[in-house]
Amino acid sequence: MDRRSLMKLGLAGLAAPALMRPARAQGATLNMYTSSDANISDFWSNVVKPSFEAANPGVQINVVIAREGGGTQAIAERALAALQTGTGPLLDIIEQHDPNLPAGGIDAGLWVDWTKAGIANYGRVNPLAIQTNFGLPYRGSQVLLAFDTTKLGQDEAPRTWAELVDWIKANPGQFIYNRPDKGGSGGNFVRRAIHEANGRDPSLFTVANFDAAKAEGMLAGGFDILADLAPSLFDAGAYTSGNANSIQLLAQGAVTMIPAWSDQALQAINQGVLPETTGLVQLTDLPLAGGFSQSVVPTNAENLDMAIALADFLLTPEIQTAIVTGIGGFPGVSWSELPADLQERFAAVVPASIPTFPGGDWGAAVSDGWYRNVAPNVTRD
């Protein structure tokens, strides 16, 4: 990191709390990028944007949707290139992005270090949710199984991986998951199979320990499990092209069970997209993976101070409560920081731990390996 950016960072740390005052915030437009599903981009447009703009007159948030794999990756690469040439990245904050990408970004000083950014609410963040100093966890969710209780009773739903496999094979055509690169619900179902093949030990997979030769061996077991399941899936091995497409098939009654993001499923039930009779269940031997969205701010952001103020704003009780009640997500702050009635209401769904799976090279190896080993289904037609 060069001296100029270091100074900028230090100054930002000192100045951020003061900048919460509206007087300094004349005429800034914050470019916020997201690659999440519509439930999250809607949350930004309808909840975060108006309340932050009301608290900071003259400031506007420009919600930019860069959806589909690699959407924010290209933006992050542009920010890194801009950092190297000393120009602006036209980016102030990415709502959810793996700070380990692009490679070398952290070493080059691309992302703001939240432990040094001096934001008032950082101390309230759930320590379990912090993966790196450069990603600010502000919301979380986890993949679970959503099913039609009119066809499968809540008590009969599978509770372990082995029970789930037995159920899928005993009910051919009633389960579908999406392609792992097209949405996290199918992606984390695939990752759960990989965990299963590796002694249910998520700690074997870390951002730093990727090695192509070793990975091939570790992933192969998971792909075998999935290839074995394929003939019992919907249409003898079909895979939807996204989280929402799986929910559509469950809603149309075409399948009985799908993996789904907890927040997306709860919102779909609330909005009537999924019927009231939809059941949700989590595996007890090892839950399906999930994660906390990590917000990143580039150190060369055009409106660095205001972007850091926005990150701090995300951790306020107002926004954190809205994440729980509005989009069915987990708060980024510790549950004890939320209003007492809310803690009580959601006591049952608060997860003790959320297994995670690293992105970057691991993620690429999982999805490309899946396309080559699981998706081609020669017996299908």
Add this chain to the structure above:
Amino acid sequence: MTDTATSGGAATGRPDASGRVTGLILVALPVAMVMTMIVWPIGLAILDTLWLPGPDGTGARFSVASYRFFFSDGYSLGNLWITIWTTAVSTAILMAIAIPLSIYLRFRTGRAAAVVQALAIFPLFVPSIILAYAFVRVLGPNGMVDIILANIGLPRIRSPYLTVWGPVIGFVWDNLPLTVVILLAGLSGVSTQAVEAARDVGAGRIATFRHIILPRIGPSILVAASFVVLGLFSAFTFPYLLGPAAPEMMGPFMQRTFGDVLDPVQARTQAVVTFLFCAAFGWFYVRSIAANRRRMAR
């Protein structure tokens, strides 16, 4: 080209020089755009796929390794094959529907023909993403067709959703209007008298089509087919939303290789291979246009 330019100049009575300058100014902008936004990036992409860093990661040199990988990788070749298959099948089905339809529209008048024409042109105004979701509701599992079949006591069909037929059906519907419009334009050159004369001497429908209509609309069929093939070969929305996970058509395959596998060199290699196929069809199209012009000028 030369004779059209001279005859045009003579017919309008304009001095040739000023006509040429106006013409050059008119084409300068599109040519500049094609050069900067198409030819230049294609050149860069081809260079990037042939000029690769050495095994130690430094020292770029000429190498065909990325093409060797593409053409020796069964998965990539499978994707190329399904793209060719889908394009060929969709174009064939489309022509089988569009040619009789446009002949009907050319030689019939009245309210029924107007309604058919409106229906045939309608998909032009529906975005393909909307069409894809409508497809799932209608032809998808437990969709409208399934419900109708179940209600009249017939067995349900196997849904084409998430199979190779999903994109084919989407493409045919989506490309029907443009194809019909092009063919109708070609059919306007077939005189009603010629068809009637053939019928008078006892030619049947098939003979009339083969000897009177087909020779006149041959170039239009080629133009329509070229448009459709070029559009389908790099299509993204329908194969992405309606097609199977594997094999993938080149559009989604390129996007995934670039954005998810994070392998830009291989993604560019796929793009260059796709481009070469499209360029071959493009050459057909340009040749047919040029041949047509020559014939008209004569």
